Amino acid sequence: MRLKRYFFIIGLVSYSFAVKAQSAYQEEDDMSAIQPTVALSKTDSPPVIDGILDEDVWEKGQKAQDFWQHFPTDTTRAKGQTDIYMIYDEAFLYVGIRCQSIGNQFITPSLRRDYSFQGSDNISIMFDTYNDNNNAFLFGINAMGVCREALIVNGGRQRSDFQDSWDNKWYGEAKIFEDYWTAEMAIPFKTLRFKEGVTSWRFNSYRSDTQLNELSAWMNIPRNQIIMSLSYMGDMVWDKPLEKAGKNISVIPYLAGGLIYDFENPAANNPEANGNIGMDAKVAVTSGLNLDFTVNPDFSQVEVDRQVTNLDRFELFFPERRQFFLENADLFGSFGQERINPFFSRRIGIALDSITEENIENNIYYGVRLSGKLDEKLRVGLLNMQTAREKDAGVAAANYTVAALQRQVSSASNVSFIFVDKEQFQVKDHAELDPFNRIAGLEYRLGTRDNSWQGKLFYHQAFLADKVDAPFAQGLQLQHFKRKYRFLWEHNFVGFGYDAQVGFVPRKDFFMVQPEAEWFFYPAKGYINEHSFELNYIHFYNMGHDTEDNLADWATEERQARFNWNLKFRDNARGFIGVNYSYIFLEDDFDPTQVQEDESIALKAGTAYSFAFASANFSSDIRKRVFYTLNPVLGQFFNGHRLGMSGELGYRFQPYGSVVINFNYNRISLQAPFEKTELWLLGPRIDLTFSKNVFLTTFVQYNNQEDNLNINARFQWRFKPVSDFFLVYTDNYFAADGNPFFVRNRALVAKITYWLNL
Numbered sequence: 001m002r003l004k005r006y007f008f009i010i011g012l013v014s015y016s017f018a019v020k021a022q023s024a025y026q027e028e029d030d031m032s033a034i035q036p037t038v039a040l041s042k043t044d045s046p047p048v049i050d051g052i053l054d055e056d057v058w059e060k061g062q063k064a065q066d067f068w069q070h071f072p073t074d075t076t077r078a079k080g081q082t083d084i085y086m087i088y089d090e091a092f093l094y095v096g097i098r099c100q101s102i103g104n105q106f107i108t109p110s111l112r113r114d115y116s117f118q119g120s121d122n123i124s125i126m127f128d129t130y131n132d133n134n135n136a137f138l139f140g141i142n143a144m145g146v147c148r149e150a151l152i153v154n155g156g157r158q159r160s161d162f163q164d165s166w167d168n169k170w171y172g173e174a175k176i177f178e179d180y181w182t183a184e185m186a187i188p189f190k191t192l193r194f195k196e197g198v199t200s201w202r203f204n205s206y207r208s209d210t211q212l213n214e215l216s217a218w219m220n221i222p223r224n225q226i227i228m229s230l231s232y233m234g235d236m237v238w239d240k241p242l243e244k245a246g247k248n249i250s251v252i253p254y255l256a257g258g259l260i261y262d263f264e265n266p267a268a269n270n271p272e273a274n275g276n277i278g279m280d281a282k283v284a285v286t287s288g289l290n291l292d293f294t295v296n297p298d299f300s301q302v303e304v305d306r307q308v309t310n311l312d313r314f315e316l317f318f319p320e321r322r323q324f325f326l327e328n329a330d331l332f333g334s335f336g337q338e339r340i341n342p343f344f345s346r347r348i349g350i351a352l353d354s355i356t357e358e359n360i361e362n363n364i365y366y367g368v369r370l371s372g373k374l375d376e377k378l379r380v381g382l383l384n385m386q387t388a389r390e391k392d393a394g395v396a397a398a399n400y401t402v403a404a405l406q407r408q409v410s411s412a413s414n415v416s417f418i419f420v421d422k423e424q425f426q427v428k429d430h431a432e433l434d435p436f437n438r439i440a441g442l443e444y445r446l447g448t449r450d451n452s453w454q455g456k457l458f459y460h461q462a463f464l465a466d467k468v469d470a471p472f473a474q475g476l477q478l479q480h481f482k483r484k485y486r487f488l489w490e491h492n493f494v495g496f497g498y499d500a501q502v503g504f505v506p507r508k509d510f511f512m513v514q515p516e517a518e519w520f521f522y523p524a525k526g527y528i529n530e531h532s533f534e535l536n537y538i539h540f541y542n543m544g545h546d547t548e549d550n551l552a553d554w555a556t557e558e559r560q561a562r563f564n565w566n567l568k569f570r571d572n573a574r575g576f577i578g579v580n581y582s583y584i585f586l587e588d589d590f591d592p593t594q595v596q597e598d599e600s601i602a603l604k605a606g607t608a609y610s611f612a613f614a615s616a617n618f619s620s621d622i623r624k625r626v627f628y629t630l631n632p633v634l635g636q637f638f639n640g641h642r643l644g645m646s647g648e649l650g651y652r653f654q655p656y657g658s659v660v661i662n663f664n665y666n667r668i669s670l671q672a673p674f675e676k677t678e679l680w681l682l683g684p685r686i687d688l689t690f691s692k693n694v695f696l697t698t699f700v701q702y703n704n705q706e707d708n709l710n711i712n713a714r715f716q717w718r719f720k721p722v723s724d725f726f727l728v729y730t731d732n733y734f735a736a737d738g739n740p741f742f743v744r745n746r747a748l749v750a751k752i753t754y755w756l757n758l
C-alpha cells in the first residue's frame with residue numbers, strides 16, 4: 001500500500017503540472033485566428049463520377065484553394081496549386097479536385113488500393129465530422145484514380161494514428177491532362193459517422209506533387225508537425241443542417257474452403273479439406289453509433305506478419321491486421337503506452353498451447369461491438385467475443401468483454417476509462433489457468449490545439465483471482481513541442497502483479513524514467529533541408545517484488561543512452577547517425593542469438609553487461625524507380641561484438657507493381673562457449689497490380705534464426721466495392737537432415753466475401 005500511495009502522489013503532481021500546462025496555453029488557444037471556410041450547396045443534379053470536372057454543378061459552392069507548402073518549407077504558398085469543390089445531395093457528398101503541376105509525368109507506383117502517400121502523386125481529404133480535434137475520416141485518390149481510405153485517431157499526432165486497414169464503400173475516378181490532373185469522389189453519408197443537425201465539419205486536405213517535389217496542404221501546417229495533424233483544420237459549412245442518412249444496414253457474408261497438408265504430423269497421409277462459412281454485419285444505430293457483428297469469423301486472407309530477427313529479451317509486437325478489430329480500434333487499444341497496453345486485440349483468437357508452448361489459432365464463435373459517438377464530446381465502445389475450447393492444446397473456452405469511454409474535456413484533451421474482462425471456462429481441468437483476469441484503467445490525455453503540449457497520465461488496476469503484490473501500473477508522458485525544440489518527460493511503473501492477459505505488457509516489476517530532448521535546424525540553402533540533434537536516456541529500476549530476482553529493491557536493471565543526428569534532405573532522402581550505450585543486468589539466462597546448438601549455452605542470470613555501439617540509417621528518394629534503405633550497426637554487444645546491416649532494396653515498374661527485398665544480417669561474436677553466429681533474414685516481396693481491382697502479392701521469407709522458409713501468395717479480385725475473391729497459398733519449409741527444403745505444411749485457401757446493403 002505504501003508503494004501505491006507513493007505512485008499516486010507522483011500521479012497527482014504530474015496531473016497538476018499537465019493541467020497547468022494546458023491552462024497556460026488556453027488563453028492563446030481562445031484567441032486563435034479565425035479559420036478559413038469552404039461553403040457547400042445542395043444539388044439536384046449530381047455529377048457523373050468519371051474524373052472530369054465538366055459539369056456546371058461544381059461551380060455552385062465556394063471552393064477550397066490557396067494551398068500552403070509544407071515541404072520543403074512552410075512559409076510560402078504551394079507552387080502547384082490545388083482547387084477543391086464540394087457539393088452534396090440526399091445520399092452523397094461529392095468532391096471535385098484539380099491538382100496543378102508542371103507536366104504530366106505523374107508517379108503512380110502501383111494500382112493497388114490503399115497506396116502509400118509518400119513517393120506518388122496523390123491527394124487526401126480529411127473530415128472531422130464531430131469537430132472534436134481527435135478523430136477524422138480520410139479519403140484519398142491518386143492521379144490514376146486509385147483510391148484509399150483511412151481513419152485518423154488521437155489527433156493525428158504520430159504516424160501510428162493513421163489506420164489504413166479500415167475499409168468501406170465509396171467511389172472515385174481521376175483523369176490526367178497536360179500539366180494537371182483532376183479527380184471526382186462520391187462518398188455516401190452512410191459511410192460516415194456524424195451528428196444529425198450539424199451545420200459544419202472541420203476539414204483539411206493535403207497533397208503530394210512528385211514533379212515539384214512538394215507537399216502542400218490547405219491549412220498552413222508547421223513543418224515540424226505531421227501533415228495529417230487534426231490540430232490544423234478549417235471549416236466546411238453546409239447550407240442547411242445535415243439530416244440523418246437513413247437506414248444503414250450492411251451484411252457481409254463469406255464462404256471459404258481449402259486444402260491443408262501438415263507434413264509434420266505422421267498421421268497425415270493426404271491433404272485435409274476444410275470449409276467455413278460466416279458473416280459480418282454493420283448496423284448504424286444512430287448516425288454516430290455503429291453496431292458490428294461477426295459470426296464464425298475467418299481471417300485467412302489477412303497478410304502474414306513480417307518475420308524479424310529477434311535479439312531482444314522480451315516479446316515482440318506485431319500490429320493487428322484483422323478487419324473486424326480495426327474500426328474505432330483506438331478507443332479500445334490506445335490505453336497506457338505502447339508496451340503497457342491493457343487491451344491488445346491480437347490476444348483474442350490466438351492462444352498458447354500449454355503442451356508445445358507455441359501460439360495456435362483459437363476459433364472465435366462470435367463477436368459484437370458497439371462503438372462510436374453518443375454526442376460531440378462522448379465516445380463509447382463495448383466489445384464482447386467468445387472463443388472455443390481447444391481441449392488437445394489445453395486451451396479453455398473464454399469470453400472477452402471490453403468497455404471503453406472517452407469524454408472530451410477541451411479542444412484536444414480527454415478523459416478515458418477502460419474495463420477489460422477475460423472469463424475462462426472448464427478451468428478445473430487446467431490448474432494453470434485463471435478463472436478470470438480483469439483490468440480497469442483511468443487516463444487523462446492532454447493536447448493543445450497547436451500540439452505544443454501533448455501528454456498522458458494513466459492508472460490501471462488488475463483484479464485477479466489470487467492476491468499478488470503491486471497489481472497496478474501507472475505512467476506519465478508529457479511533451480512540449482516547438483518549432484526549434486522538443487522536450488519529453490516520461491515515467492512508467494509496472495507492478496509485479498499487473499497481469500494483463502488480454503494486453504501487451506512484456507515486462508513487469510520495474511520503474512522507468514525517460515527524459516528526451518531534440519533541437520531542430522532549418523538551413524535556407526544546401527542539400528540538407530532539415531536536421532536535428534536528439535538526446536534520449538532511459539533508466540529501469542527493479543522494484544524487487546519478484547522473489548526470484550537477483551537484484552535489490554530499486555537497483556538498476558537497465559539503462560540506455562542515445563545521441564542521434566537526424567537528417568532530412570531536399571530530394572526526400574532522410575537518415576540519421578547515432579551512438580548508443582547500454583547497461584543490462586540479466587535476471588534470467590539469455591541467449592541473444594537464440595540459435596546455439598547446446599541449449600545450456602547462455603549469458604547467465606545475475607551478470608551485468610555494459611556495451612556501446614554505433615548505428616545509422618539512410619533512406620533514398622522514394623520517387624525514384626530504384627529505392628533503398630540501409631541500417632548499419634557496429635560495435636559491442638553484451639560481452640562480444642556485433643556487425644549488422646538491415647534494410648530494403650526495391651524497384652517499381654509503374655504502375656503495375658514493385659519488387660522489394662527486405663534483408664537483415666547480423667554477425668555476432670560472443671565470448672566462449674558461444675559459437676560465432678550469422679543470422680540471416682531475407683524477405684523478397686513481389687506486388688503485381690493487373691488493374692485497380694486485381695492484385696497478386698507474393699511474400700517469401702527466409703529466417704535462419706527460426707530455421708524457416710515461408711512462402712505466402714495472395715490473389716485478390718475486387719469484383720464489386722468491398723466485395724472480394726481471395727486465393728491464398730502458403731508453404732513452410734525448414735532444414736532437416738541436410739535437406740534445406742523439408743516441407744513443414746502447405747495450404748491453399750479460397751474465400752469470397754460480398755457486401756450487401758439492406
